[in-house]
Amino acid sequence: MDIQLDRAPCGYFSMLENGVVQEVNQTLLDLLEYKRDELVGKHIESAMSATNKMFFHTYFYPYIQLYGHVNEMYFSLRTSSSQQFPVLLNGVRQEREGIVYIDCILIVVRKRIEHEKDILQTKSRLEELYQATNEANLRLEQIHREYEAKQQELTRMNEELEQLASTDPLTGLKNRRYFQKQLDLHIHAYQESGTPFSLLILDIDHFKKINDTYGHPVGDLILTHLAKLLQLNLEKDDAAARFGGEEFVIILPGTQEGQAVEAAEKIREAAESARWGDYRITISVGTAAVEDSDTGESLLHKADVALYASKTRGRNQVTGYSEV
Structure with missing residues (x-):
């Protein structure tokens, strides 16, 4: 065997068809920690574990007899200290001077196995991380x-x-708190852009007498019916609220006092002609249109003055502030 093959960077051995080693290079001897006479003349299976002997018989011999070669067959040899030594084996069956030899090259794959283990561990960690991330995303969702x-x-x-x-x-109408907020908004809009609006205050005539005669449940029923009547007779943007007791207030956007008086008269007539069982009521109404000097408080005062005028004139009527 020439020096190049003897010191090649891979193991080499040649054996007869019966498995007896004829030649082995120094590289393989060093890898397996054998002396030359411990392998040459011995069966190659002497450097194998029982498991690998079975593998060799089951796959290597039949394959090389059938095809004449073996490429990258993975198995393990055994070192002199009985350690497993993983290799990839390439073998070829060829005849020299009438004798059939099987020449084999062995490449150490320990680093490859470690690399594959690292890859598998990394893959496993990535899968675990992916699973954890997926679970975290599901939990986050x-x-x-x-x-x-x-x-x-x-x-x-x-x-x-x-x-x-x-x-x-x-009554289900808006309350005094809501009304006060809307009134302030309309005053501000008027001051900013001159958008007109009017205010109505209406009061059920002789409501105390109704409560005293028929009781508060009847009084509450009349308040509820009147609230529904107001809602039926108001436009979409009008804002009606219960101001307190039997008093109701209504904001009519975009109206002057004359229009407000007409709207109030319509409501007054509807209340007068309504039949709620055995009970009938009338209402008095005061109206006032916003002016430049008005605040929410002053406009309320003007409408209240007009309401008082309706009551002192005999009730069941509408009075505009400009008439007072």
């Missing part, structure tokens, strides 16, 4: 859905609270 649901519930509750805070519980 669940938390987001729960947050959205709670946010919607909170919005709904806030709307209900706002509705309760701005609604008169008996």
